[in-house]
Amino acid sequence: MAAISPTMLDVVDIDNTIETPGRRSELVTRNSSYAEITDSVCYAAESPHPPLAWYVAFAISTSLTMMLGLMVTYLLFTGIGVWGNNSPVFWAWDIVNFVFWVGIGHAGTLISAILFLFRQNWRTSINRAAEAMTIFAVVCAGMFPTIHVGRIWVIYYLIPYGPNQHAIWPQFRSPLLWDVFAVSTYATVSLLFWYMGMIPDLATFRDRATTRWKYNLYGLLSLGWTGSARHWHRYERAYLLLAALATPLVLSVHTVVSFDFATSQIPGWHTTIFPPYFVAGAIFGGFGMVVTLLVPARALFGLEHLITLRHMENMNKVILATGTIVGYAYAMEFFIAWYGGNPYEQFAFTNRMFGPYAWAYWTMIACNVISPQVFWFKKCRTSPLVMWIVSIFVNIGMWFERFVIVVISLSRDYLPSSWGYYSPTWVDILTLIGSFGLFTTLFLLFCRFLPIVAMAEVKGVVHQHNHAVGHHEHDAAH
Amino acid sequence: MTSTPHDEASPGTAEAAVRGVAPAADPKQPVAYVLAEYSTPEALVKAARQVYQQGYTKFDAHSPFPIHGIDDAMGIKFTHLPWFTFFAGGLGIITATLLIYYTNKEWYPYLISGKPLFSIPSAAPVMFELMVLFAAITTLLGMLALNRLPLFTHPLFQSTRFQRVTNDKFFLSIDARDPKYKSEKTIQLLTGLGAEYVETCHKEASAPLPWAFRTAVFLGLLLAMVPVSMVAWKRSTYSREPRIRVIFDMVSQPKKKTQTTSTLWQDGRAMRPWVEGTIAKGELKADDAFYRGLKPGGLNAVAATTVSMTNLVANQDGAAAAAATPGAPATPPDPLDKLPWIEDFPLEVTPELMKRGQERYNIYCATCHGLGGVGNGLVTIRAIELAEGTWVPPVTFHSEGLRKQPIGRMFHSISNGVRKMPGYGDQIPERDRWAILLYVRALQKSKFAPLSDVPPEKVNQLTDVAP
Numbered sequence: 001m002a003a004i005s006p007t008m009l010d011v012v013d014i015d016n017t018i019e020t021p022g023r024r025s026e027l028v029t030r031n032s033s034y035a036e037i038t039d040s041v042c043y044a045a046e047s048p049h050p051p052l053a054w055y056v057a058f059a060i061s062t063s064l065t066m067m068l069g070l071m072v073t074y075l076l077f078t079g080i081g082v083w084g085n086n087s088p089v090f091w092a093w094d095i096v097n098f099v100f101w102v103g104i105g106h107a108g109t110l111i112s113a114i115l116f117l118f119r120q121n122w123r124t125s126i127n128r129a130a131e132a133m134t135i136f137a138v139v140c141a142g143m144f145p146t147i148h149v150g151r152i153w154v155i156y157y158l159i160p161y162g163p164n165q166h167a168i169w170p171q172f173r174s175p176l177l178w179d180v181f182a183v184s185t186y187a188t189v190s191l192l193f194w195y196m197g198m199i200p201d202l203a204t205f206r207d208r209a210t211t212r213w214k215y216n217l218y219g220l221l222s223l224g225w226t227g228s229a230r231h232w233h234r235y236e237r238a239y240l241l242l243a244a245l246a247t248p249l250v251l252s253v254h255t256v257v258s259f260d261f262a263t264s265q266i267p268g269w270h271t272t273i274f275p276p277y278f279v280a281g282a283i284f285g286g287f288g289m290v291v292t293l294l295v296p297a298r299a300l301f302g303l304e305h306l307i308t309l310r311h312m313e314n315m316n317k318v319i320l321a322t323g324t325i326v327g328y329a330y331a332m333e334f335f336i337a338w339y340g341g342n343p344y345e346q347f348a349f350t351n352r353m354f355g356p357y358a359w360a361y362w363t364m365i366a367c368n369v370i371s372p373q374v375f376w377f378k379k380c381r382t383s384p385l386v387m388w389i390v391s392i393f394v395n396i397g398m399w400f401e402r403f404v405i406v407v408i409s410l411s412r413d414y415l416p417s418s419w420g421y422y423s424p425t426w427v428d429i430l431t432l433i434g435s436f437g438l439f440t441t442l443f444l445l446f447c448r449f450l451p452i453v454a455m456a457e458v459k460g461v462v463h464q465h466n467h468a469v470g471h472h473e474h475d476a477a478h
Numbered sequence: 479m480t481s482t483p484h485d486e487a488s489p490g491t492a493e494a495a496v497r498g499v500a501p502a503a504d505p506k507q508p509v510a511y512v513l514a515e516y517s518t519p520e521a522l523v524k525a526a527r528q529v530y531q532q533g534y535t536k537f538d539a540h541s542p543f544p545i546h547g548i549d550d551a552m553g554i555k556f557t558h559l560p561w562f563t564f565f566a567g568g569l570g571i572i573t574a575t576l577l578i579y580y581t582n583k584e585w586y587p588y589l590i591s592g593k594p595l596f597s598i599p600s601a602a603p604v605m606f607e608l609m610v611l612f613a614a615i616t617t618l619l620g621m622l623a624l625n626r627l628p629l630f631t632h633p634l635f636q637s638t639r640f641q642r643v644t645n646d647k648f649f650l651s652i653d654a655r656d657p658k659y660k661s662e663k664t665i666q667l668l669t670g671l672g673a674e675y676v677e678t679c680h681k682e683a684s685a686p687l688p689w690a691f692r693t694a695v696f697l698g699l700l701l702a703m704v705p706v707s708m709v710a711w712k713r714s715t716y717s718r719e720p721r722i723r724v725i726f727d728m729v730s731q732p733k734k735k736t737q738t739t740s741t742l743w744q745d746g747r748a749m750r751p752w753v754e755g756t757i758a759k760g761e762l763k764a765d766d767a768f769y770r771g772l773k774p775g776g777l778n779a780v781a782a783t784t785v786s787m788t789n790l791v792a793n794q795d796g797a798a799a800a801a802a803t804p805g806a807p808a809t810p811p812d813p814l815d816k817l818p819w820i821e822d823f824p825l826e827v828t829p830e831l832m833k834r835g836q837e838r839y840n841i842y843c844a845t846c847h848g849l850g851g852v853g854n855g856l857v858t859i860r861a862i863e864l865a866e867g868t869w870v871p872p873v874t875f876h877s878e879g880l881r882k883q884p885i886g887r888m889f890h891s892i893s894n895g896v897r898k899m900p901g902y903g904d905q906i907p908e909r910d911r912w913a914i915l916l917y918v919r920a921l922q923k924s925k926f927a928p929l930s931d932v933p934p935e936k937v938n939q940l941t942d943v944a945p
Contacts, residue, residue: 034542034646160577169581171588178603185607189614196618200542204644216691223622224629227643229526229539229548231625234557236544238621241563242614249610256603456644460543463519 016310017382027122027461030305034459037306041201041453042208044301050448051300058444064437071431072147080150082427089410089422094148096402097432099257100285101141101439102183103278103398106250107286108134109190112197113246116239121464122314124457125307128201129297130290131194132450136442137289138187140435145179175259182256189249193242199225199235201451254282261405267348268409271336277329281401284322284368287315288394295388297447306453309382316381319394323372326401330369344414356421357408364404367397507680510633512664513640514650514673519545522648525671527551529650532667536653540634540643562620563613570612574605633679640679651679767824769908771886771893776818819886825912835917838910842902843918851875851921870898875918876925888915 016025030036044050075082085092108130115123149155158180160170170177202222209215225231258278261269291312298307337349352361371393374380381387412419446452516522519541526539530553539548548554582588583595622628634640634651643649650673652664668676723729734740734748743750763769766776825831840849848854853872861869873880880888892911893903906914923931932940 038542038645160581167586169586172578172582172604173590173593173600175603178607181604181607185611188611192614192618196621200644204542207641207644219630223627224632225627225644226538226629226632226634227540227542227649228625229541229545229552230554231627232541232544233549233554234559234621234624237557237559238617241560241617245563245567245610245614245617248606252603252606252610256607259603456543463543464546 016308017313017378024465025310027125027308027310027465028306028458029308029310032305032462034462037453037458037462038204038208038455040303040306041451041455042204044303044447044452045205045449046208046210053296053300054444054448057440061437061440061444064434065441066437067430068434068438071427071434072143074427075147075431076152080148082425084422084424084428086420086422088413088418088420089407091406091410092422093403093424093428093432094144095260096399096406097435098141098144098148099278099402099406100399101137101144101435102186102257103254103282103285103402104289105134105137105141105186105190105286106254106279106282107290108132108137109186109193109246109250110283110286111290112193113243113250116243117247121461122311124454124461126290126294126311126315126453127457128194128197128454129294129307129446129452130286131190131197132446133290133293133443134190134286135187135194136439136446137286138183138190139442140439142183142187143435143438145183175256175263178256179260182253186249186253189242189246193246196235196239196242197454197457198451199223200227200456201454203227204455205451251279254278261409266409266413267342267344268352268405270345271333273329273332273336277326277333280322280325280329281368281398284319284326284372285394285398287319287322288391288398291315291319291387291391292395293443295384295391297452299384301447301452303453306458309384312384312387313378313381316375316387316390319391320372320375323368323394327365327369330365348409348412351412352404352408355408355412357404357411360400360408361404364397364400367393368401371397507682509654509661509678510681511651511653511679512659512661512668513634513637513677513679514668514671515639515675516648516650516672517674519548519648521672522650523548523551525650525668525673528671529652529667532658534652534656534658536656536659538651538653540640540649540651542644542646542648545648557624559617559620559624563617566616566620567609567613570609571605573612574608575601578604631682633681636679636682637677639675639677765824767820767886768912771820771824771884771889773818773820773886779816779818814887814890817887819884819890821884821886823885823912823916825909827916831913832916832920834910835913835915835920838906839914839917842906843914846899847872847875851918868898872899875922881922881926885915885919888918 014026014029016027016029018025028037032040083092083094085094108127111123111130112127115127146152146155157168158170158177170180199222202218203225206215206218206222209218255275255278258274262271262274264270294307294312298304334349337345352358371390374386374390379386380390407422411422514525516525522539522541523545526537526548529537530551537552539545539552541548578601579596587595589595634649639647640649650668650671652659652668658664665676665678736749738748739746740748742748766772766774770776772780844855846853846855846857848858852874855872858869858871862871875881889911891899892906892914893901895901902911929937929940
């Protein structure tokens, strides 16, 4: 099903998953020239027709997006009652979905900013797609609290709005308001970071444009980039600064999201482990989504020599590590519930395991803690099929983690007289499915119209690598 | 394994694609740039270093990716951009601090559980986020501004070869405005430095942007002003029209409210009167003595005062306070004095009730009235320390008036409040209110008990303490 660009027909790829002591493995698996990298990446946007699979996926995703539009319209014109939210579970799938999507978004910034600061050059092949995924996940995430407020036409009350007629102001001691600032800052900074990283590649698209329409559009977006060394100097400095700003930002966002729960007094929410545990879970889930998207995308657009098995393997290692951290956090929550001696807390955790929602809890454990353990085996880490299946399990597991935290804790708190059992309505279910449609629609459009791989960065890394190898040989000659 | 220059005939490369799309060169215009092409980054760095050493200042190197070492070769000074980021971050923190301080402490103070209106820990998340937001936006805009971007036209864009600068070729451009620039010599210099190809780019003849584009931008800006000016106009004028409601059924609901008319009933009123003889759930409290501290039938006496029972709070600041001020007008007679209050407890008095009363008193009453009932509770002491002008100190229970006050009247005070004290009827059940009163009676007795009330075997101990 893979579409093959004409430049890569008779090439044998290097296996860069083999570890050779004392030698860095290749970041791209072909002796690619700069032009070959450009051609491969531009092929997705320049080929007259995308592969058939793209059309099929796009048809399905746009239909789901339209369904999402209908669901949101129905919700807004009827009221929150169309959802299953009711006493005692007032935060249900809307907040579950919000936390799920905003968590997905974390992998993008982690790859683009944190790995950049740590000089992990392998990030260059995957950071663009991961950042795009971040933006689209944050779009989906932002939608849920927005429609959850019910009266969306007065949503501007959340903003400290200057000339306000009602003379009331948002309450800055509430973690929900911190969330408004954290998520909107995160969305803005991710967008800036993504866009800035794309400027040189948009200039490539401009310079290869075949129609005036494309030339003007990409020309507008690339802001007249000429690849000037003086520009590159400031550009690189700006990129480093943005990475340094985005790194604490990405850690702060899910920390603030976890404060929504941790600062309340609901048993099962009121725990200090939440910030680090949420951040680890977000990275885990985000990497899961990156793998889910990149396994088909690299095959579909013939990018397997740029987004190599080594890249996928590295991501699987991150999934294994963060999945195990998440498993540790689950165990530690239980330990503290027992060790802390608070009977409500103890009940909350026993109830998670053996209560009416035990099925959700054990689904979460199976998907998040057990399924990534197959990545201890190299065969599984380097098999696209296995990693794709596991990554989907990770997505399911991370959704259930938020369900377990939000719904189970609320459904049974202090007073047995006010316990309840939450069930979603059809609107809840279709809205969640529709949000996946929106996400994949945006991602498919991105694959077709924007550079999927950061060409300029990959070329720079290839140049550095060649340079380093050259020096090495030179030194050996002495 | 150095990269090889790409084959000219490779499909999809710039020259094949863009001919006819990019702006055309006009050789009649004066020369703006001399452009030299190199195929490796190393050759470009070498050439750039030579040009810099020759004393050229208005020249630039162009490459598909940043080349390390070229800054030094070209004498590029370190950018000021980090300072932009630093100050913008600081501005973000200041903005957040002022925003939170003024909105939450000065303009809209809202006290929650006595927590401070402004404190650093609760402000820290927003301060951090605005720091990052301001710094990030400034970094991007600062980078663009220092680079003089966006730039929608440039003489170099006329060169079809230059289109490969974003693909696989490396270029050096020298501006014709450079003081060292001399047409022939400069071209010779670049050729001598291993350039694969040297050409000249001319100044643009035509307008930099297409006419349609400029019109579209202008119209777009004009249209963008429409909603802004409409909002500004609506905000500065008055209107007799009803408000526009996007979703109207939340404000105008299909239901009848009080004080409205209805055609459904003969009397035309929307609100239905109370049906004779019905009692609302939880409202059946027939025992006047237990629930209200009144003698049987006392409610009729209340009805005669034309005030409802719960409104009978003695809310003037105390007869004692008024009497203490010389020249104050005589206190109007308290309507409560005339009511038939009960003098005895309407329930069985037991040691358990006394214990219960002591416990409840210490929970609910002692904070103001003090453990001994003289009015020296912690709240009172604190209020006096702070010199709170509106504070009315609680009277001592050991005054003559209160010791003689009917127990029913005191019950009324607990239930409905007196002076500044709020009613506790909603918080303390009736039985507990009576228990508290029993304990208050015990406290009163403790200060004014005659010696005959003290058991004979303890009289000696008393004289030791108070001779």
